[in-house]
Amino acid sequence: MTGGIERAACIGGGVIGSGWAARFALNGIDVSLYDPGPDAGSVVQAAMVNAERAFNRLFGNARPAPGALSIAGSLAEAVDGAGFIQESVPERLDLKQRVLREIDAAAGADTLIASSTSGLLPSVLQTGLKHPERLLVGHPFNPVYLLPLVEVVAGRDTAPEAVERAGGFYRSLGMKPLAVRKEIDAFIADRLQEALWREALWLVHDGVATVGEIDDAIRYSFGLRWAQMGVFQTYRLAGGEAGMRHFMEQFGPCLAWPWTKLTHVPELDDALVDAIAEQSDRQAEGLSVRDLERARDDNLIGILEALERRGPAGWGAGALLSEARQRMRERSSG
Amino acid sequence: MTGGIERAACIGGGVIGSGWAARFALNGIDVSLYDPGPDAGSVVQAAMVNAERAFNRLFGNARPAPGALSIAGSLAEAVDGAGFIQESVPERLDLKQRVLREIDAAAGADTLIASSTSGLLPSVLQTGLKHPERLLVGHPFNPVYLLPLVEVVAGRDTAPEAVERAGGFYRSLGMKPLAVRKEIDAFIADRLQEALWREALWLVHDGVATVGEIDDAIRYSFGLRWAQMGVFQTYRLAGGEAGMRHFMEQFGPCLAWPWTKLTHVPELDDALVDAIAEQSDRQAEGLSVRDLERARDDNLIGILEALERRGPAGWGAGALLSEARQRMRERSSG
Numbered sequence: 001m002t003g004g005i006e007r008a009a010c011i012g013g014g015v016i017g018s019g020w021a022a023r024f025a026l027n028g029i030d031v032s033l034y035d036p037g038p039d040a041g042s043v044v045q046a047a048m049v050n051a052e053r054a055f056n057r058l059f060g061n062a063r064p065a066p067g068a069l070s071i072a073g074s075l076a077e078a079v080d081g082a083g084f085i086q087e088s089v090p091e092r093l094d095l096k097q098r099v100l101r102e103i104d105a106a107a108g109a110d111t112l113i114a115s116s117t118s119g120l121l122p123s124v125l126q127t128g129l130k131h132p133e134r135l136l137v138g139h140p141f142n143p144v145y146l147l148p149l150v151e152v153v154a155g156r157d158t159a160p161e162a163v164e165r166a167g168g169f170y171r172s173l174g175m176k177p178l179a180v181r182k183e184i185d186a187f188i189a190d191r192l193q194e195a196l197w198r199e200a201l202w203l204v205h206d207g208v209a210t211v212g213e214i215d216d217a218i219r220y221s222f223g224l225r226w227a228q229m230g231v232f233q234t235y236r237l238a239g240g241e242a243g244m245r246h247f248m249e250q251f252g253p254c255l256a257w258p259w260t261k262l263t264h265v266p267e268l269d270d271a272l273v274d275a276i277a278e279q280s281d282r283q284a285e286g287l288s289v290r291d292l293e294r295a296r297d298d299n300l301i302g303i304l305e306a307l308e309r310r311g312p313a314g315w316g317a318g319a320l321l322s323e324a325r326q327r328m329r330e331r332s333s334g
Numbered sequence: 335m336t337g338g339i340e341r342a343a344c345i346g347g348g349v350i351g352s353g354w355a356a357r358f359a360l361n362g363i364d365v366s367l368y369d370p371g372p373d374a375g376s377v378v379q380a381a382m383v384n385a386e387r388a389f390n391r392l393f394g395n396a397r398p399a400p401g402a403l404s405i406a407g408s409l410a411e412a413v414d415g416a417g418f419i420q421e422s423v424p425e426r427l428d429l430k431q432r433v434l435r436e437i438d439a440a441a442g443a444d445t446l447i448a449s450s451t452s453g454l455l456p457s458v459l460q461t462g463l464k465h466p467e468r469l470l471v472g473h474p475f476n477p478v479y480l481l482p483l484v485e486v487v488a489g490r491d492t493a494p495e496a497v498e499r500a501g502g503f504y505r506s507l508g509m510k511p512l513a514v515r516k517e518i519d520a521f522i523a524d525r526l527q528e529a530l531w532r533e534a535l536w537l538v539h540d541g542v543a544t545v546g547e548i549d550d551a552i553r554y555s556f557g558l559r560w561a562q563m564g565v566f567q568t569y570r571l572a573g574g575e576a577g578m579r580h581f582m583e584q585f586g587p588c589l590a591w592p593w594t595k596l597t598h599v600p601e602l603d604d605a606l607v608d609a610i611a612e613q614s615d616r617q618a619e620g621l622s623v624r625d626l627e628r629a630r631d632d633n634l635i636g637i638l639e640a641l642e643r644r645g646p647a648g649w650g651a652g653a654l655l656s657e658a659r660q661r662m663r664e665r666s667s668g
Contacts, residue, residue: 231547
C-alpha cells in the first residue's frame with residue numbers, strides 16, 4: 001500500500017521534518033522521529049494537530065488509522081527497523097554530512113535515505129557513506145502534509161533502483177515526485193523561488209514596495225495563475241492564438257533591457273532584516289503563526305478541492321487529490 | 335456605479351486590450367475599441383466569448399446587462415465621448431508614445447488615459463502630451479477579465495487626483511489596484527516574474543528541465559502557496575513559531591552561495607526558442623489555445639470561489655469576489 005514501507009524514521013524535527021512525520025503517520029505509517037533539540041516533541045505535535053485537521057477536512061473518516069508517532073531518544077533508535085529514512089536537519093553541509101554518515105552506519109544496507117535539503121548536491125551528501133547508492137534527495141515543500149511536490153535527485157553514486165523505489169513511496173503518499181535530470185544546486189523549484197525572492201528583497205531594500213504590497217502583487221495576479229499552470233503554459237496563452245513562439249518574439253527583448261537587478265545580491269544587513277521583520281509583523285495583523293498556518297491550510301484545501309472538482313480527470317494537483325481519496329478509502333476498508 | 339464612467343475606449347485589441355474590453359463591457363460599460371490590425375474584431379469577439387462564459391459561471395444572471403461593444407474605424411472615433419481610455423498597444427516605446435499623443439490630442443482634457451504597459455515608465459510615456467497630468471499606468475494581468483490585480487503607477491506629471499479616480503474606477507470593476515510608490519521599470523509584479531522567468535529559461539537552456547517539468551515544479555508546490563499568500567507571508571510560516579527573523583537568519587546565507595545564474599541573461603537564439611516552442615507544443619497535449627484558455631479560466635474561477643468560501647471576510651481575491659457579487663446584484667436590479 002505504501003510501497004511496502006510500514007515504518008519510517010524522521011531525523012530532524014523542525015517545520016519540514018515534522019511535516020514529513022505528519023504526512024507519513026496520517027498515511028498509516030509508524031514514525032520514529034529524532035531531533036536533538038529540546039522542543040522536538042512540541043513542534044511535531046503541533047504539526048500533527050494541523051495535519052490531522054487538514055486530513056479530516058480532506059478525507060473525513062475514509063482514511064486508514066494513523067501510524068504511531070514516537071520521539072526516539074537517539075538517532076540509532078529512530079532508524080532501527082525503519083524501511084525509509086527522511087533526513088531534515090538544518091541546511092549546513094558539515095552537519096548534513098555528519099548526520100547522514102550516522103544514519104548510514106545505523107541503518108540496514110538497503111534502507112532508503114532521502115535528504116530534504118533545499119539545494120545541496122546528493123553527490124556531495126553521499127561522500128563517505130558506506131552505502132551511497134541508497135542516498136538521494138527528496139525535497140518537499142511546506143506544508144509537507146498538503147503540498148504534493150517532492151523533487152527527487154540522484155547523486156553520482158545513487159542507484160537508479162533507489163530513485164524508482166523512493167518515487168513509488170512518495171506517490172503512495174499522494175505526492176508528485178519530480179525526477180530532476182541533472183544535479184544542480186537548489187534543483188528546479190528553489191532556483192526559481194530564489195530568483196524571485198532576491199528581486200523581492202531588492203524591492204523592499206530600495207523602498208519600492210513593502211512586504212505586504214509585494215505579497216499582494218503576487219497573490220492577486222500570477223500566484224493565482226501558477227496554482228494551476230506554470231510559467232510556460234501561462235505565457236503560451238499570453239501569445240494568443242499565435243502561441244509560444246509569438247510570445248517569445250514579443251517579450252524576449254525585455255529580458256535584455258533588463259528589468260531586474262541582475263548582478264547583485266542584496267546584503268542582508270540589520271537594516272534590511274529589521275525592515276522586513278517589522279513589515280512582516282504588520283502584515284500578519286496580529287494573527288499568530290498558528291492562525292496563519294490554519295488560514296493557509298484551509299486556503300490550500302479549498303484550492304486543491306476546486307481543482308479536483310474540475311472534472312473526472314482533475315487538473316494537476318486536483319487529479320492527485322482524487323487518487324489520494326481513492327487510495328485512502330481502500331486502505332481504510334482493507 | 336462604475337466611478338461615473340459609462341463609456342470607455344480601448345486602444346489596441348490584442349490579448350490584453352481585448353481582455354480589458356470584455357471586463358469593461360461585462361460590467362455594463364459601453365466600449366469602443368480601435369486596433370489597426372485586420373484581426374481586431376475576431377480577437378475581441380473571442381475574448382468576449384470566454385469572458386461571458388466566465389461571468390455566467392461567477393455571477394449567473396445577477397449582473398448588469400453588458401455594455402455595447404463596438405469596433406471603431408479610427409482612434410479618434412474610439413476616443414470620442416469616452417470617460418476612460420485604456421491603451422494596450424505593443425510594448426514598443428516609440429509606438430506607445432505616438433499612440434498616446436494621438437489619444438491625448440483626440441480626448442477631452444480631463445479624460446483619464448491609462449497605459450497597460452508591462453514596464454515602461456509613465457514619466458517617459460507622458461513626455462510631450464498636452465495634458466500629461468491625466469496619464470498613468472494601469473498594468474493588468476492576463477486574463478484581464480478574471481485576474482484582480484492592476485498596478486497603478488504615476489509619472490512625474492501625473493495628478494494625484496488621476497491616480498485616485500483610476501483606482502476607484504478599477505475597484506468598481508472588482509479589481510485590486512495596487513499603487514506603486516516609486517516609478518521603476520517593470521513595476522513590482524513583472525520584476526518578480528521576470529527574475530523567475532530568466533532562471534526558467536536557463537534551466538531549459540542548460541537541459542536541466544523541460545518546460546513541462548518546470549511548470550509542474552511550480553504548480554505542484556509554490557504556485558499553490560502563492561495563490562493565497564505571497565512570498566513573505568509564506569516564508570514567515572517557514573520560520574515556524576520563531577517567525578520571519580528566524581527564517582531570514584536560517585536561509586539568508588543561501589542567497590550568497592548563490593543558487594541562481596545571477597549575472598547572465600540567456601540569449602534567445604533560434605536553438606532556445608525552438609526548444610521552448612517544441613516542448614510547449616508537447617506540453618499542450620493537443621489542446622488548442624482556446625481549450626487551454628477555458629481550462630485556465632475554469633481553474634481560476636474554482637480557485638477564486640474556493641477562497642471566497644473561506645468565510646464572511648473572504649481571503650485575498652476571495653473577498654474581492656464577494657464584493658463583486660454584491661455590486662453586480664445591485665446593478666442588475668438598479
